[in-house]
Amino acid sequence: MLNQLTAAEIAAKLRAKEVSAREVTQSFLDRIVKEDPHYNAFLTVNSDQALAQADQAQSKIDSGEHHPLCGIPIALKDNLSTRNIKTTCASRILENYVPPFTATSVQKLDDIGAISIGKTNLDEFAMGTTNENSAFGSVHNPWDTERAPGGSSGGSAVAVSAELAPLSLGSDTGGSIRFPAALCGVVGFKPTYGRVSRYGLVAFASSLDQIGPFAKNVEDAALLANAISGHDPLDSTSLKNSQINTSDLKTGSLRGLRLGIPEELFGPEIDPQVREVFELACDNLAREGAEIKRLSLPSINYGVTTYYIIAPAEASSNLARFDGVRFGPRIEKEGHIESFSATRGELFGPEVKLRIMVGTYALSSGYYDAYYHRAQQVRGLMTAEFERAYQDLDFIISPTSPIVAPKLGGITDQMALKALDLCTIPANMGGFPSISIPCGLAYDLPVGFQLTGPVMSDEKILQASYAIEQAFGRDYRRPPIL
Amino acid sequence: MSISLDEVRHVANLARLQLSETELLSFQGQLNSLLGHFEDIQNLDVSGVAPKPHAVAMQNVFARDIAHQPLPREEALRNSADTKAGLFIVPTIIEE
Numbered sequence: 001m002l003n004q005l006t007a008a009e010i011a012a013k014l015r016a017k018e019v020s021a022r023e024v025t026q027s028f029l030d031r032i033v034k035e036d037p038h039y040n041a042f043l044t045v046n047s048d049q050a051l052a053q054a055d056q057a058q059s060k061i062d063s064g065e066h067h068p069l070c071g072i073p074i075a076l077k078d079n080l081s082t083r084n085i086k087t088t089c090a091s092r093i094l095e096n097y098v099p100p101f102t103a104t105s106v107q108k109l110d111d112i113g114a115i116s117i118g119k120t121n122l123d124e125f126a127m128g129t130t131n132e133n134s135a136f137g138s139v140h141n142p143w144d145t146e147r148a149p150g151g152s153s154g155g156s157a158v159a160v161s162a163e164l165a166p167l168s169l170g171s172d173t174g175g176s177i178r179f180p181a182a183l184c185g186v187v188g189f190k191p192t193y194g195r196v197s198r199y200g201l202v203a204f205a206s207s208l209d210q211i212g213p214f215a216k217n218v219e220d221a222a223l224l225a226n227a228i229s230g231h232d233p234l235d236s237t238s239l240k241n242s243q244i245n246t247s248d249l250k251t252g253s254l255r256g257l258r259l260g261i262p263e264e265l266f267g268p269e270i271d272p273q274v275r276e277v278f279e280l281a282c283d284n285l286a287r288e289g290a291e292i293k294r295l296s297l298p299s300i301n302y303g304v305t306t307y308y309i310i311a312p313a314e315a316s317s318n319l320a321r322f323d324g325v326r327f328g329p330r331i332e333k334e335g336h337i338e339s340f341s342a343t344r345g346e347l348f349g350p351e352v353k354l355r356i357m358v359g360t361y362a363l364s365s366g367y368y369d370a371y372y373h374r375a376q377q378v379r380g381l382m383t384a385e386f387e388r389a390y391q392d393l394d395f396i397i398s399p400t401s402p403i404v405a406p407k408l409g410g411i412t413d414q415m416a417l418k419a420l421d422l423c424t425i426p427a428n429m430g431g432f433p434s435i436s437i438p439c440g441l442a443y444d445l446p447v448g449f450q451l452t453g454p455v456m457s458d459e460k461i462l463q464a465s466y467a468i469e470q471a472f473g474r475d476y477r478r479p480p481i482l
Numbered sequence: 483m484s485i486s487l488d489e490v491r492h493v494a495n496l497a498r499l500q501l502s503e504t505e506l507l508s509f510q511g512q513l514n515s516l517l518g519h520f521e522d523i524q525n526l527d528v529s530g531v532a533p534k535p536h537a538v539a540m541q542n543v544f545a546r547d548i549a550h551q552p553l554p555r556e557e558a559l560r561n562s563a564d565t566k567a568g569l570f571i572v573p574t575i576i577e578e
Contacts, residue, residue, distance in 0.1 A: 374524070
């Protein structure tokens with residue numbers, strides 16, 4: 001069955017002409033039609049365009065010169081702009097928005113002949129922890145469809161986990177790739193800020209947002225990270241020489257790898273069974289020669305506050321462009337301010353409105369210093385603390401999420417929901433690369449193992465992750481429902 | 483610190499969000515709860531710490547000044563609710 005294969009395995013079959021790009025694409029399209037009603041992972045399926053792309057990919061493959069991802073279907077989070085394909089951000093305000101341009105990361109995939117199979121569900125404007133904030137319904141976790149997949153890139157995580165696509169792209173502002181990857185039992189990677197162009201990613205919090213891959217394993221994640229990374233003059237925060245090189249992916253070793261567990265991510269905040277699975281994983285790595293030590297990074301305790309000031313502040317500014325003039329429906333009122341306010345009040349969902357309110361308040365006269373300015377100072381403090389730790393360590397490790405997938409609607413306390421980003425937020429604050437790898441099951445649900453490294457250590461983190469994945473055992477676990 | 487209903491109304495106006503009375507009350511509660519949690523950084527010693535506005539700091543990012551084909555006008559206007567003669571129509575701002 002093609003759906004069970006990794007992208008690298010499908011690529012080998014395409015190369016060997018055992019299967020055609022059209023057959024591969026058609027098989028995943030069929031699976032989406034049949035299986036996605038259980039999950040609600042896709043908002044748009046690009047059937048016709050995908051098959052046309054598949055035929056073009058086949059000509060490239062037949063010519064002999066092609067990228068390993070040529071002919072491989074990839075699902076795209078629906079906040080990545082796709083020319084002539086609806087891009088909704090799971091919001092009613094963009095329900096019928098059809099971008100006139102394509103995001104650089106997606107363009108790169110188009111150029112190498114990868115297939116854009118569809119657009120995936122997310123928390124509205126990527127704001128959420130469980131993917132319950134979509135205007136088009138929650139996404140369901142394949143490990144237990146009564147549970148949340150995690151957010152905000154829930155649809156992309158489920159697309160890979162439920163084998164509706166071999167690969168997908170998401171975006172990560174405070175954990176939105178790694179968190180759902182952990183809860184759905186797949187690999188999710190957030191590269192160093194600036195290694196993947198944000199051009200065409202609908203902005204949530206510009207200083208934190210980063211695009212990255214979901215995959216069944218580290219090799220596939222590295223393939224996709226390599227394909228989408230690189231300098232882009234269209235994104236002024238894009239780094240020079242930023243393409244992620246994966247040629248040494250499989251040459252790493254765990255011997256002498258220095259890993260640090262911050263006690264702030266190993267206390268009562270973490271579910272005891274999650275902690276136990278994580279600890280077993282650490283023992284496993286120590287047996288293979290990794291040096292694991294405990295340390296304290298006290299600024300982690302302020303991460304959630306810092307994030308929930310900075311991200312909404314940036315969002316309140318970024319989302320000011322949605323006023324009903326250039327995009328989306330417009331609710332006509334007497335005066336322009338009344339029209340803008342009515343349109344925004346009616347068409348943004350409750351969580352988006354809350355965050356715009358928080359951000360506007362934090363930036364407003366009289367509160368700027370106490371909130372936004374101070375939060376940026378704490379961000380500086382936190383980054384410096386991590387950078388000091390990296391002088392003696394290769395990576396900071398922790399569980400990716402404090403809990404396993406929660407029941408849909410199971411967490412009603414807003415602050416408890418926001419606190420779930422505890423482990424993932426620091427990487428966004430410092431722009432650090434960070435990855436979640438499945439490391440076992442607690443309560444029969446997946447647990448993620450997170451590594452976070454210094455800026456530009458993407459190659460090293462992928463290499464270490466590949467070795468770690470081998471140590472955890474190659475048997476990729478499929479959700480029992482499959 | 484606690485935020486009054488009038489302040490919530492003021493912030494909603496700054497944010498250009500028309501909210502119902504029920505929403506205003508709900509946001510007042512949620513904002514107060516969040517602001518309560520935000521207190522934890524108020525006592526943190528950050529004296530002398532430079533604010534960090536960017537994930538990875540860069541300086542002097544220039545783009546080459548090269549003429550290129552812009553987006554065709556009709557494509558730029560395609561998603562608008564109201565256009566006329568190749569322009570976006572906006573609500574009247576200045577009366578005659």
